Amino acid sequence: MNAPFPAPTALRLSVCAIASLLSCAVHAAPAVSRLTPPSELFSSGQAAPLIARFLPGQRFDLQATLRPDAADQSITAASFSIDGKAVKAPVALLNCATACLPSVPKNATIATVRAVSVDLPGVHRFTVSATQSDGQIVTAQGNFEVVALLPGAQKVKNIVILLGDGMGAAQRTAARIVAGGYAQGKVITPLAMDTFPVTGMVKTASLNSVVTDSAPGMTSYVSGNKNNNNEEGVFPDDTTDPFDNPRIEYLSEYLHRTQGKALGLVTTADVFDATPAGNAVHSSNRGAGTGIVDQYLDDRGLTGLSVLMGGGRKWFVPSTVPGSARSDKSDYAFSGTEAHTGDIVKRWGAAPGKLDRDRDLLADFQAAGFSYAADKTALDAIDGSKTDRLLGLFAHSNMNVALDKMDGRRAKAQGVAGRVVDDYGFPDQPMLDEMAAKALSVLERQKKGFVLMVEGASIDKQAHNMDTERWMLDTIEFDRAVKVVQDYARLHGDTLVIVTADHECSGAALIGGSMVSDARLQELVREGGAANVRDKVVGVYEKAGFPKYVISADGYPKTTDIDHRLLVGYGANPDRYENWRTNELPLQDSQQPFVKKEPLSGYPAGPLQRDADGRFLVTGQVPGDSAVHTATDIPLSAFGPGAWAFTGVQDNTDVFFKMAQAAIKGAVVPEGLVAAPVRKARKP
Numbered sequence: 001m002n003a004p005f006p007a008p009t010a011l012r013l014s015v016c017a018i019a020s021l022l023s024c025a026v027h028a029a030p031a032v033s034r035l036t037p038p039s040e041l042f043s044s045g046q047a048a049p050l051i052a053r054f055l056p057g058q059r060f061d062l063q064a065t066l067r068p069d070a071a072d073q074s075i076t077a078a079s080f081s082i083d084g085k086a087v088k089a090p091v092a093l094l095n096c097a098t099a100c101l102p103s104v105p106k107n108a109t110i111a112t113v114r115a116v117s118v119d120l121p122g123v124h125r126f127t128v129s130a131t132q133s134d135g136q137i138v139t140a141q142g143n144f145e146v147v148a149l150l151p152g153a154q155k156v157k158n159i160v161i162l163l164g165d166g167m168g169a170a171q172r173t174a175a176r177i178v179a180g181g182y183a184q185g186k187v188i189t190p191l192a193m194d195t196f197p198v199t200g201m202v203k204t205a206s207l208n209s210v211v212t213d214s215a216p217g218m219t220s221y222v223s224g225n226k227n228n229n230n231e232e233g234v235f236p237d238d239t240t241d242p243f244d245n246p247r248i249e250y251l252s253e254y255l256h257r258t259q260g261k262a263l264g265l266v267t268t269a270d271v272f273d274a275t276p277a278g279n280a281v282h283s284s285n286r287g288a289g290t291g292i293v294d295q296y297l298d299d300r301g302l303t304g305l306s307v308l309m310g311g312g313r314k315w316f317v318p319s320t321v322p323g324s325a326r327s328d329k330s331d332y333a334f335s336g337t338e339a340h341t342g343d344i345v346k347r348w349g350a351a352p353g354k355l356d357r358d359r360d361l362l363a364d365f366q367a368a369g370f371s372y373a374a375d376k377t378a379l380d381a382i383d384g385s386k387t388d389r390l391l392g393l394f395a396h397s398n399m400n401v402a403l404d405k406m407d408g409r410r411a412k413a414q415g416v417a418g419r420v421v422d423d424y425g426f427p428d429q430p431m432l433d434e435m436a437a438k439a440l441s442v443l444e445r446q447k448k449g450f451v452l453m454v455e456g457a458s459i460d461k462q463a464h465n466m467d468t469e470r471w472m473l474d475t476i477e478f479d480r481a482v483k484v485v486q487d488y489a490r491l492h493g494d495t496l497v498i499v500t501a502d503h504e505c506s507g508a509a510l511i512g513g514s515m516v517s518d519a520r521l522q523e524l525v526r527e528g529g530a531a532n533v534r535d536k537v538v539g540v541y542e543k544a545g546f547p548k549y550v551i552s553a554d555g556y557p558k559t560t561d562i563d564h565r566l567l568v569g570y571g572a573n574p575d576r577y578e579n580w581r582t583n584e585l586p587l588q589d590s591q592q593p594f595v596k597k598e599p600l601s602g603y604p605a606g607p608l609q610r611d612a613d614g615r616f617l618v619t620g621q622v623p624g625d626s627a628v629h630t631a632t633d634i635p636l637s638a639f640g641p642g643a644w645a646f647t648g649v650q651d652n653t654d655v656f657f658k659m660a661q662a663a664i665k666g667a668v669v670p671e672g673l674v675a676a677p678v679r680k681a682r683k684p
Contacts, residue, residue: 029136030068030075031067032138032139032140033065033108035064036062036237037051037060037126037144037235038051038052038207041125042141042142047123047143052225053146053224053653054117055147055660056147056148057118057258058254059117059247060115060246060247060248061113061114061115062080062116062128063110063111063112064110065109065238066078066109066111066128068105068107068108069136071105073107073132073134074133075108075132078091079091079129080111080126081126081129082124082127087113087116089113089114089115090113090343092113093109093111094110094239094338096108096109101239110238111130114343114346115247121146121147121148121149122146123145124143125141127140147657149660149661149665150661152665152666153667154493154666154667155494155665155666155667156449156495156663156666156667157494157495158443158450158496159497159498159663160485160498161222161451161498162456162481162482163221163456164459164475164499165214165269165455165456166461166503166504166505166629167456167478167500167634168503168505168508168630168634169634170504170509170510171471171475171504171508172191172194174472174510177510177549177566178473178547178549178557179191181546191482192480192486193479195486196643198647199646199647200635200638200646200649200650201636201650202633202650203650203651204217204503206220207226207227207228207236208236209229210631211503211629211630211631212229212502214275214286214460214502215232215274216229216231216232217502218274218275218279219278219279220651220655221655221656222250222252222279223248223249223251223656227248230285230287231283231284231286232281233247233250233278233283234283235248237284241341242284242288243284243288243334244334244340244341247348250279251279251451251659252279252304253280255449255663256302257302258664259449259664261449261450262448262450263305263451263452264442264443264450264453265305265307265310266310266432266452267310267453267457268399268432269310269312269457270310271309271310271311271315271393272293273286273312273398273457279303279451280296280305281295281299282295282350289325289326290315290326290327290330290331291331291353292315293312293316294354295350295351297365299351300368302350306390307390307442307443308370308390308391309373309390309391309435309438310435310457311394311395312395313393313394313395316362317360318357319357322593323593323594324593328355328357331354332355334350334352334353366391368389369389371390371391372392373390374392374393375430376394376429376430377428379435384441384444384445385445389442390442396592397593398458399458400424401474402473402474402476402556403473403474403556404420405421405431406473407421408429410554419585420585420586424600432454432481433477433481436454439454440452440484440485440488456477456478459505460505462474462586463508463627465586465627466573466607467583468568469560469582471508472560472566473557477556485497486639496638496641496643496662497639498639498643498659500635502634504630505628505630508571510566511538511540512538512567513543513544513545513546513565514539514564514565514566515537515538521579525579525581525613526613528614528616529614533578533616537567538567547564547565549562550562559582570620570627571621571630572621572630573618573621574620574623574626575619575620576608576611577615577616577617577618578611578614581611583611585603585610587606587607588605607625641666641667642658642662642668644667644669645658645661645662645667
């Protein structure tokens, strides 16, 4: 975290002799402009709130940016101490002449100590001390906390994090209305996530904004610390290299190192995307896809990665293959002679990396023992009870959403084209619940347990697009995966399950219901204008009634274009047109490698390129053509041993320590609460 210049807690020793101190002219002095881990003690001089917190023994990096006071000066030495005791680890000094951001002087130095840990719970002060070439010394202090774990009852063997990306309270409620239905104000069939016994609220701010993006939104849950937006498992620094930032040990890494647990990652997004990567990958650039996917395989010894499923095949094939996104520009290679990055290899045990855009990563995964599924048919053919490692890549980039996948399945059953999934070239994609079930069957073989993250990614992506029916059905798809995991946890009394989101997206609001039939709605859209499409359609309060969607045997609505449908508005939206009906085609997905070629190039490019015939323009509150994340708190529901710790309003980083408590010391019931009994683990 950047500090005011000079840092308020920095102490400087003048080279002026004491005898002439009073007559010595005031002059510049070297300074510490960044100190990591971030702390208010360094930034503002205040000891609280505590920013950085760690588990006993959790590893992290210490770092400082050191600025000489003149162009002809340099930093010659630096050291770190914790609670007054020298840190016994090598200090790497990086010269900023070519490796740092333009805002940092070229004669500045970055001092780093890798993979430090502290076992003793409590608040600790750490100090950097650096010497300038003329003998001046500069020091600065920060603080962090090691969180005490309490004696607990039953230890959980497995942890499952179900992450509905962008899923706020409105998204959950919409899925309940569509999938569950209401009768005289009572829900007919609740969502699976609504049946969890414990629900709390989560504050989602990142290290540098009240509005987080998905990278720190995820990593807060699995590192216990805030990250800057766009950064995964690292603290910010002043270098240009996105892979050399100060690291924080993930939950998967900590539990794999200390207990031998495995890691599974399942998503409907491209697997390089922020949420899956934010469980296993360390980078300050969530877009550095080549290096991100390489870390999955090459650093599996740190994370225990055993299952990886989603989209993103474009990163796994050599750059010479059409559609490949592999590039040396988004890759990394740690030099063996450069201590600044070499210590990541030596002290963290990370792979050195290589600029290898022509790597066949798919073949390398298979050579490492991963069974591979390219579609649902291949996934179904894999016997999870006999498989130790599984890779599934079901699209070039993001998978198609639930609405389009179900349309494709229903079309196939009728012997007709599947429209969107055929256009994308992947008509045989699994649903999220099917992927979750297969992941559990593979991970169940792990005798020491596992951490599994299952993401419903396009709740967020389609909320960005303000494509209401697509994010509603993706929330239903996500809840079906929740049910799969909940059923597993019921049979295994040793599994903690949490359902939450990284943030809310789009400021979605369930404003009411349509007052007209779908046929009449289409007539009003042809007549056009707000007087028809808004004033004659939008029913609020009692005029909203109870929308009645008919659910097919496959678990999804037979159609979303029903009479008296649910109507959704947005509070964090750009300008858009609205006609309240289901969009036949999704917006173009810029991450798809063939998006500029037919037929995908014919898809609407933005919200102003669809629904314009109704001439009902909704003026937005944000610029651009995408709805944005909001700072709104989001719900979290918990099930299994340790669930009762997740009540109340909590910071996203608190979730990490509650999960770790359950896995390391055992579930603890908050004072005044009585936990429901849990069943003993089923014998294999």
